[in-house]
Amino acid sequence: MSLRFWQRVRLAPGVTLNLSKSTASLSFGPRGAKYTVSPRGNRTTLGLPGTGLFYTVHDSKGAARPHTAARDKLTLGFFRRLVTPPEEKAFVDGLRALHESEEDEALSQLETADSLADATWMAGMIRLKRGAFAQARLHLETALAAGDELGVHFSKYDLAPLIDLPIAKDVFAHVSPTERGTRLALVEICEASEDSSDAMMHLDQLLEIAPDDPVVLLSFVQVASDMSGECDLTRRVVALSAGTQNHTPIDTGILLYRARALAAKGLPDAAIEVLTRAGRRRKGRPKRLLQQIRYDRALLYEEVGRKAQARREFEKLYADAPGFEGLAERLGLR
Template sequence: MGFRFFRRIKLAPGVHVNFSKSGASLSLGSRGGKITFGPRGTRITTGIPGTGLYHTTVLPKRRASEEKKVLAAFSPPSSAASAPTLGFFQRLFTPPQEIAFVEGMRELVLGREEKALAKLQESLSLPDGALTAGLVALRLKGAKEALPYLERALQLQEGIGKTFAKYGIHPNFTLLFPYGIALTAPADQKGLLLALAQVYEDLGKVAEALTFLEHLANNQPQDELARLCLVHALMHGTPGEEAYRRVLQLTAFLPNETPVHTLLLLYRARALKGLGLLEAAKETLTQALRRKKDRPSELMKALRYERALLYEDMGNPRQARKELEKIYAEDPAYADVAARLGLS
């Protein structure tokens, strides 16, 4: 019989560190839905507490060079009370599109996403049906297939949330950013704009994505998720001077209190570098590297790698090599570190 070991330590409400034979992992969330970062990758788990029903999605590991933001999971109702159902007599007086919506949401709870999408396609006259269909399609099939559903939801956006509220549903979705940063957004009007921006980014229509994200950032300037999405979109692809300046505006006077702040500081440093302000970029990276607690290791390696490249640009190969050696000691396969050190 094999030896097994597992221990969980609570750091804060909804935040746990798990220890097992395979290593340590970090879990965020409650019983109904959580995301776990560990040595074997990232797992999204959703279910109905007390029923034994749950669904787990394992996300493949991404290479350091992959900087895309993706919709990692759509979380259906997370408690038995919020999972919609219709009795026999209720069905007699419920419109067909609403019946399809309820059945689609139940299929999501059971983890049968393909069947859920098929049912939700019958409820597109409902704003929440169109939004949910778009989110599920985006995760299952991609941006091109999701776009018509989300555009339909945009046309009906004033009614978003009404059907959810009628059945006591509070769904959300998870956006996975580069370097292990995951944030949750509610499936509401804000979530619709974020999802549409994601779709347009995936389709290479960055200008359209920026339109939605600028609208959100201007109307909710303190919203960390909206700001991060906007900064990520601005830095995606081949940004220019205008994009760099906008990123500096969005990240001005930024503290380094959360992993989101740290990622924003990385983007700020890249914007400063893009404008030729190398010393300021170096100071920003140094600020970001001062806080290591609760920061994903991939994010810390990205910061060190960025600072190594910066040292090279500043004519300081000795410091650059020092940074690269630290990365290599932790992860010999990271990016082109081995080649830069002459070890490949």
């Protein structure tokens, strides 16, 4: 498996139901700007529609609220219950339980409503949160197969659920009941199950749906790296990452894998240039990612015969991270 520099969809503990490890919440608002209500306080979410990137601003005082509280949307009156199909009632009751942090009850209700794509989708996300990958995969594949039915019941009750995938510090990917969100979650499940082939199948579909989504591109280059040795994938990594700038931590990660692909194609000098560019921006980048960039560049310096420069890089890295895997042996310190 390739190194991971972000918590990806290991929903427990890295990814949560709407940003809280212990409290579920529901979000409302237009595309690209969401307001989320939860017992721990409210927050505004602003982002770039279609990019999978956004940031959040927390409001512990809870000054502003949507016009209709989430609980009110999920309350069926006596007479409405009489005419609501049983599985739809279970769906609504499951979401209300989730909103009130009663996850076991929520899962029980949602799995009862297994003929509804939205209930199956949410049950899959809860199973994913618990690390039950086989059950999560079955639920999400079933929801995906429902096609246009996915999202129908959420829309009926005017709800916009979000699952958040942390990609880097303060940067998250939206996962909602859409084909894109569902396939992103399935990529993570396939990766957790070491099924790179099916992960790549979902990523191929995602690249058609959202070719400019940096989250999708990062996932693709990581999975392609796991399947090293396939020349076509290496070529695709080089081609798809060609326009990547170093604006965000996601870009920095993509550049690392671009450099590895260039090196695999016998272009070490080009790879060194990419790694140098990737390492120039440090603010907001995971420390482990920057260390890996330095290590990869030092290896390439050795490969092209710049041994003194390689040694300096290894020594600087050792001073910063003496426990970096394999570094002490390379420096002859063990």
